[in-house]
Amino acid sequence: MTRKTDQSTDSRLRLNLRQLEVFVATAREGSTRAAATRVARSQSAASASLAELEAVLGVNLFDRVGRRLLLNENGHALRAKAAALLEQAADMQSLFANAHPAPLRMAASFTIGEYLLPDLVASWKDAHPDSQVRLQIGNTTQAIEAVAGFDVDLGFIEGSQTHPELSTQRWLSDEMVIVSSPTHPLAGQVAGLRQLRAADWVLRERGSGTREAADRWLLEHLGRLNVGFELGSTEAIKQFVARGVGLGCVSRYAVAEALEQGWLVELRTRLPKALRHLAIVTHRDKHLGRSALAFIEHCMRASL
Numbered sequence: 001m002t003r004k005t006d007q008s009t010d011s012r013l014r015l016n017l018r019q020l021e022v023f024v025a026t027a028r029e030g031s032t033r034a035a036a037t038r039v040a041r042s043q044s045a046a047s048a049s050l051a052e053l054e055a056v057l058g059v060n061l062f063d064r065v066g067r068r069l070l071l072n073e074n075g076h077a078l079r080a081k082a083a084a085l086l087e088q089a090a091d092m093q094s095l096f097a098n099a100h101p102a103p104l105r106m107a108a109s110f111t112i113g114e115y116l117l118p119d120l121v122a123s124w125k126d127a128h129p130d131s132q133v134r135l136q137i138g139n140t141t142q143a144i145e146a147v148a149g150f151d152v153d154l155g156f157i158e159g160s161q162t163h164p165e166l167s168t169q170r171w172l173s174d175e176m177v178i179v180s181s182p183t184h185p186l187a188g189q190v191a192g193l194r195q196l197r198a199a200d201w202v203l204r205e206r207g208s209g210t211r212e213a214a215d216r217w218l219l220e221h222l223g224r225l226n227v228g229f230e231l232g233s234t235e236a237i238k239q240f241v242a243r244g245v246g247l248g249c250v251s252r253y254a255v256a257e258a259l260e261q262g263w264l265v266e267l268r269t270r271l272p273k274a275l276r277h278l279a280i281v282t283h284r285d286k287h288l289g290r291s292a293l294a295f296i297e298h299c300m301r302a303s304l
Helices: 002-013 017-029 032-038 043-057 073-094 110-115 117-127 140-148 193-198 209-222 234-242 252-261 290-302
Strands: 062-065 068-071 104-109 133-138 154-157 166-180 200-204 226-231 247-251 274-283
Touching: 017 032, 017 043, 017 073, 032 043, 068 073, 104 110, 104 140, 104 290, 110 117, 110 133, 110 154, 110 209, 110 234, 110 247, 110 252, 117 133, 117 290, 133 140, 140 154, 140 166, 140 274, 154 290, 166 209, 166 234, 166 252, 166 290, 193 209, 200 209, 200 234, 209 247, 209 274, 226 234, 234 247, 234 252, 247 252, 274 290
Parallel strands: 104 133, 104 154, 200 226, 200 247
Antiparallel strands: 062 068, 154 274, 166 247, 166 274
């Protein structure tokens, strides 16, 4: 009886954090070579750690496709738990250390990252001067993928896109507006549906929450759009629209300053208002540290 217990304990302890660290890095990067760079080990050491983990668990965690390692069903089942355990271990390691707290890692859509988070991060830093903040800015799809892949702690999105492994918390309300150059033929008048259909448009790329909201609002009422430009940032849209090449449809947050300064104007139309919700997303299986939880609370207070 004692021998069986000792064997069980010995087997359990053969699974270690280094193996899990290599596994999670390989899941992110798709190869042990890239994973080794991420965790500062040699490729041979990373490969050995991964092999040891699979031997301990008695299953393969990846399908080998050419030189790529793709998570299989077993790997997907382990990934969330392994990432959560590594986060807890990092918190434990820094519990009694004098080092700075772990960086707050976030991903945000362009509208939120460029127009809403700067003030929030600045006020956060005033209250937490030792806090390090790493912010990735992309479109909503990219922000969701970063959270789902455990690359960041928090995601800030503006679209209605979802992911089965993420939890969504409603944050702020936003309004979509149509803007033009002050010299555009439709500026200064109430634009009818026929005029809007005939106009050229400058919109965000597909995968963007702003594009999703624009399509949902405009196509429902106009049926079709003449999209002359698809651009990868809202700032680019503003500059193109200011030069009179077409109409833009963006967040009111993104053009508030430009409207106030007068180099863009809000187009009056007969369309109903287009409201949407901005959200904070987290991974269901991710252990959030104290900084991440406190920053969420900081953002929620700012929305009141």
